[in-house]
Amino acid sequence: MSASKVQLDRQGRLRHFLTVEGLSRRHLIEILDTAESLRGVAERRVKKLPTLHGKTVVNLFFEASTRTRTTFELAAKRLSADVITLNIAHSSTVKGETLLDTLQNIEAMQCDMFVVRHQQSGAAEFIARHVKPHIAVLNAGDGRHAHPTQGMLDAFTIRRHKPDFANLQVAIVGDILHSRVARSLIHALNILGVAEIRVVAPRTLLPAAVEGLGVRVFLDPREGLKDVDVVVMLRLQKERMEGALLPTEQEFFQRYGLTEERLALAKPDAIVMHPGPINRGVEIDSRVADGPRSVILEQVTNGIAVRMAIMSITLGNHARPDGEDA
Amino acid sequence: MRTAIRGGRLIDPAHQIDTVTDVFIAEGRIAGIGRAPDGFTMERIIDARERIVCPGLIDLCARLREPGHEHKATIASEARAAATAGITTLVCPPDTDPVIDEPAVVEWIRRRAEAAGQARVLTLGALTHRLRGERLAEMAALKDAGCVGVSDGGRPIANTLVLRRALEYAATFDLTVFLTPLDPWLDHGLAHEGHVATRMGLPGIPTAAETGPLARDLELIRDLGVRVHFCRLSSARSVELVARARSEGLAVTADVAVHHLHLSETDLSGFDSRCHVRPPLRGERDRDALRAGLASGVLGALCSDHQPHEPDAKQAPFGDTEPGISGLDTLLGLSLHLARTDALALPAALERLTWGPARILGLDRGHLGAGAPADICIFDPAEEWRVTADRLRSRGQNSPFLGWELPGQVTHTLLEGRVIYENDSARPPGDRP
Numbered sequence: 001m002s003a004s005k006v007q008l009d010r011q012g013r014l015r016h017f018l019t020v021e022g023l024s025r026r027h028l029i030e031i032l033d034t035a036e037s038l039r040g041v042a043e044r045r046v047k048k049l050p051t052l053h054g055k056t057v058v059n060l061f062f063e064a065s066t067r068t069r070t071t072f073e074l075a076a077k078r079l080s081a082d083v084i085t086l087n088i089a090h091s092s093t094v095k096g097e098t099l100l101d102t103l104q105n106i107e108a109m110q111c112d113m114f115v116v117r118h119q120q121s122g123a124a125e126f127i128a129r130h131v132k133p134h135i136a137v138l139n140a141g142d143g144r145h146a147h148p149t150q151g152m153l154d155a156f157t158i159r160r161h162k163p164d165f166a167n168l169q170v171a172i173v174g175d176i177l178h179s180r181v182a183r184s185l186i187h188a189l190n191i192l193g194v195a196e197i198r199v200v201a202p203r204t205l206l207p208a209a210v211e212g213l214g215v216r217v218f219l220d221p222r223e224g225l226k227d228v229d230v231v232v233m234l235r236l237q238k239e240r241m242e243g244a245l246l247p248t249e250q251e252f253f254q255r256y257g258l259t260e261e262r263l264a265l266a267k268p269d270a271i272v273m274h275p276g277p278i279n280r281g282v283e284i285d286s287r288v289a290d291g292p293r294s295v296i297l298e299q300v301t302n303g304i305a306v307r308m309a310i311m312s313i314t315l316g317n318h319a320r321p322d323g324e325d326a
Numbered sequence: 327m328r329t330a331i332r333g334g335r336l337i338d339p340a341h342q343i344d345t346v347t348d349v350f351i352a353e354g355r356i357a358g359i360g361r362a363p364d365g366f367t368m369e370r371i372i373d374a375r376e377r378i379v380c381p382g383l384i385d386l387c388a389r390l391r392e393p394g395h396e397h398k399a400t401i402a403s404e405a406r407a408a409a410t411a412g413i414t415t416l417v418c419p420p421d422t423d424p425v426i427d428e429p430a431v432v433e434w435i436r437r438r439a440e441a442a443g444q445a446r447v448l449t450l451g452a453l454t455h456r457l458r459g460e461r462l463a464e465m466a467a468l469k470d471a472g473c474v475g476v477s478d479g480g481r482p483i484a485n486t487l488v489l490r491r492a493l494e495y496a497a498t499f500d501l502t503v504f505l506t507p508l509d510p511w512l513d514h515g516l517a518h519e520g521h522v523a524t525r526m527g528l529p530g531i532p533t534a535a536e537t538g539p540l541a542r543d544l545e546l547i548r549d550l551g552v553r554v555h556f557c558r559l560s561s562a563r564s565v566e567l568v569a570r571a572r573s574e575g576l577a578v579t580a581d582v583a584v585h586h587l588h589l590s591e592t593d594l595s596g597f598d599s600r601c602h603v604r605p606p607l608r609g610e611r612d613r614d615a616l617r618a619g620l621a622s623g624v625l626g627a628l629c630s631d632h633q634p635h636e637p638d639a640k641q642a643p644f645g646d647t648e649p650g651i652s653g654l655d656t657l658l659g660l661s662l663h664l665a666r667t668d669a670l671a672l673p674a675a676l677e678r679l680t681w682g683p684a685r686i687l688g689l690d691r692g693h694l695g696a697g698a699p700a701d702i703c704i705f706d707p708a709e710e711w712r713v714t715a716d717r718l719r720s721r722g723q724n725s726p727f728l729g730w731e732l733p734g735q736v737t738h739t740l741l742e743g744r745v746i747y748e749n750d751s752a753r754p755p756g757d758r759p
Contacts, residue, residue, distance in 0.1 A: 006596070021525070099642055120643035121516075121527040122597030143645065145527030180527060208530055212521035 006128050013317040016128045016137040017310050019146040020187040028191055032156050034309035035302070041078055042304065051312045052081035055112040059085040060102075060127075061140070062118040067276055068140050068150070071300065072115045075307035081113075099123075100130060107132055113315060114138070121145035121180075136314040138307075144178050150275055151184025153306040154232065155192060157299050161271050162229050165194045171224050171266075172215075173200040173256060174234035174283050177207050177245075181275045182234060190214045200224030201256065204245045221256050225265040232273045233258050233284050249282045259285045263293070271295050327369055327743055328352045330362065333755070334374025334704060338381065339677030340684075340693030349379055351700040354742035358696065372738055372745075374704050375755035381680040381692045382414025382701035382739060385657060386504075386581050387557060388632040389650070390416065390447065391721075392438065393431070394423025399634040399721035401435065405444035407654045407719035409747040412703035412736040413630075415691065416445050417683075419504070420452040421479035427452035427463040429471035436472060444746055445739075446701075448687070450477040450504055453492045459483040462492055466499050474687050475555070477504035480604075482539060484510050490546050497552040502688065506557045507540035507564070508605065516645050518608040522591040528644065531606050533561045540564055544571045544578065553577040555686050558631055560586055560605035562615030569624045579686050580624065582616050583631035584660045585651050587669075589613070589726060599640045599647040600726040603631070617669040620678055627683040628675070630657040634722020652722030656713060658705065659732030666733065700743040709735035709753055 007016040014027060041047055057076040061069055069085060076083040088102060106114070113136045116124045121143030128137040141147040162168055170189055176182045176199050189197050190213075199210060200218045211217060218224030225231060236252060246252050258272065272284075272294045280286045289296060331349040336359065338344075343359070350358040350366055357363050385408065391399040408416050418435065420426035426435070432449050439447035451468030453476045455461050465476050476496050482505070483489040496503045512535035517523040519530025540556065544567060547554050556568060559580050568580045585603065590610045593601045601607055619625040633650025640647050658679070665675040684692025691699055713730045715723045739747035 098638060099646070118643060120645040122645070123643035125597055126643045142643070143527050144529070183525075183527060207524040208519045208532075209521040209524055212524065 006125055009317060014314050015317050017148055017314055018124045018128055018137065018139045020148045020151050020184050020191065021146070023191060025191055025193070028152070028155070028188060031152055031306065031309050031313065032159060034313060035156050035305040038308045039302070039305040041308070042301070047078055048080055049078065050080050052076065052079035052315060055081045055315060056110065057081045057083045057113045057115060057311070058106055058111045059083065059115045059140070060088060060106070060117070061085065062088045062116070062123070063141070064089060065117055065140070067300065068117065071303045072140060072307055075304050075311060078304065079308055079311055081311075099126070103127060103130060107135065111135060112318070113311065115140050117141045119143055134318060136318055138310060138314065141180055144180050144183070146184050147180040148184045149303070149307050149310055150181050151188040152310065153299060153303040154181075154185045154273060154275070155188040156306050157273060157295055157302050158230055158271075160302070161295065165189075165192050168194045168230065169196045169198070169228045170194055170230040170232065171198040171200050171228040172232045172234065173221065173224070173258065175205045175236050176201050176210060176234070177205045178237055179234050183213065185232065186213050186215055198224050198228065202246070221262060222265060225262060228266045229270055230273065231258060231263065231266055231270055235275065235277065236279055236283050253282055257281070257283055257285060258288050260287055260291070263288055273299060276300065328367060329370045329372060329740075329743060330368045331372045331374045331379055331702070331704065334377045334379035336379045336694070337673050337676050338694040339673050340381075340681035341695055344673050349694065349702070351740070351743045354700055354744070356694050356696055356698050356700050359694070372704065373755045376708070377704050377706050377737060377755065379702060379704050380676050381694055382703045382741065383412050383658060383679045384415040384417070384683040384687070384692050385413050385632065385654070386417045386627050386629040386683045386686065387419060387583070388416040388630055388654060389634070390418050391634060392422070393434065398636050398639070401438040401447060402442040402444070403721045404632070404634065404654065405439055405442045405447060408445035409739045409741070410719045410736060411654050412658050412705060412739050413445050413654060414701035414703070414739060414741050415448060417448045417450060417474065417687070419450050419477050419479045421457060421481065425452050425457050425479070426450065426473070427455055427457070427468070429467050432468060432471040432473055446741060448474045450475045450479070452476065453478050453496065453503065454483060454488065457481045459485055459488055461488075462495055465496055465501055469499050469501055474689070475502040475504050477557070478506055480506045482506055482508045482510060486542065486546070489543070490550070493546060493550055493552045493554070497550065502686065503552065503554045504557050505543055505554055507536050507543060509535045509538050512538065516602070516606070517594055518591045518606045520591060520609060522594060526594065526597065528594070533563055533608070536561055536605055537563045537567060540567050544576065547571070547576050547578060556580040558583045558586070558605060558629070559616070559625065560608050560612065562612045565615050565619035565624055569619070569622075572624065579626045581627035581629050581683070581686070582620060582625045584628050584653065584657055585631070585726070587613060587617050587620065587664055588660055593726065597644040598726065599642070599644050600651065600724055602644060602647050602649045603651055604649045617664070621670045621674060626678065627686055628657075628661055628678040629683070630654050632720070634720050635724045637723070640724050650724065651726060652718065652720045652724045654720050655718045656725060656727050656732060658703070658736065659711070659713070659734050660727065662707065662734040663732055700740055702738070702740040703736060704738040706735045706737055706752060707733060709733070711735055
């Protein structure tokens, strides 16, 4: 059984959100439209909706994170849920407790949703297969596999600026090999019918048979960035670099870093995105990151609305038992 | 004990026999085929009508987890499971804890296996001290203690000079060397490098992780003229390399794990940790080439690569689980399943489980010629069984084949003429619906 099956209930509605892969266009549009309607909440005087009032959301972070964890916390709080965050990397696993032990203990505290980040690919799906049926599991990043809320917030940000997906060209630049963000975004854009998705990287940072994900491969950024509408720069994850993937950060920046000169190859109104946190002078020049075409901070803002949308959709589907229509 | 096995279809691949006949056993050995020797008085008759009688299976690679990992399984539990699966000889690689690198460990395992009184357990000694790939183990002493070969135990020797010397030293004592070709630096992944691993975000293990060291090893073998057996090949390219080396006259043999003939990378879908194995499940083209290699004889033996685990070892996200499949229970069934397709004829499939591995080990077993040890497996080929956790006799229930329907119900297993397993609930002969 694939992840896309585990995350859907018998009516085909999202009960968990583990991966974008295998979802339908209808699922994605529902998330984007719901996020659009929730985006205004942050501009109100009282930044809260009662949607998840009385629900408990647990952030289970087996891997360090600041931004993702914070935006998930804010999203849950703006929906009036109670939120706790457990940084498990530093507590129970070192005491020899298994993942299932940890899970069962937290389940016993009567929670409604787990937001999971883990260093192993497939961890969120593993947890979804083992939790009690009333709990919704959201994947906040599992190994190199998926970071579906990030993929959706990127798609959301693109749609706000470039709604004509059928004529859109998107370039994703940098460490595709280790990037769960790239995988989720590629799936999302393909499902939403984007005309062309390019990946731009040296061979050492491209996974085998990456074309199979539905992308065109460019080793040379001068070709890969030509006439694109969107440039997504990926973080060069230094902590993930195992050995000799690149000679130096300097050489990477010289060849692949997004400078104003290189950005000039893209369409004049192209936008620049980055999932953060950015490495200035490694994958992106400060002038570009802070420049007029950068939507990097808007991605962060949008991330809260998109996560609110996904939380309300999945918990909403849990509230309605199988067989009952919305 | 004098026993007669009557009316079975005898398949003895070593002697190209496939006929309905009787087998007579006296003093633990084959006393006659078809006709009882003069003056033979039967003490026991086994009715084998509608059943297949073949040599007991010889499994070239079974981790019994003892000594060192008794929480997973024991020699007694696994030797019993083997007997119920028609396996009469298990070969235990040296990566136990402590490592099989001194005679005391060999002796200890031998005594434990004898006490269990089930399938025979043979040991492979370590090529290097503690399997560290640094200095040679006392191979001569290991041979004297009873080791049937020497092995890297799945931990390949990275240092080519050490490997070369180990091959030369083993050849001095006419020991067959069992090697696992794996590049320690390319082997860090979790799944076959390809579109499935890319999609799932699992670090890839390229084919060259196997073929690179294999090509190196073949060049050393060519230089030295030594005899080497390659364990558990996983790729189409490896079959090509071994086939070419054999055609050039090199003394090389190879085996394949039965799960590599039935599963491929696509079975990892859903991050199924039961399919987490090393070497990894590769592409469908590789699987087909391995089947063809087995049929042609380039791969001379089919093994279970048995690795029983406790449930916790597999209950975690994929990358945090331990590799390996519990394979004893399904070795015969999966092999027979293969023989139902066009991939392999039944006598050839049984050859790779009996005479093939016996020849690799240099043993006078795995055949039923007059005077041979009466290690025998009798099974009902028509009886299908569903693989369920209850039916697995191994302590390890980590099988990706749970839920499969497999042919071949073992009814009797004989070790040197003694019945070590008898299935009382088997369908009586002549009871065909």
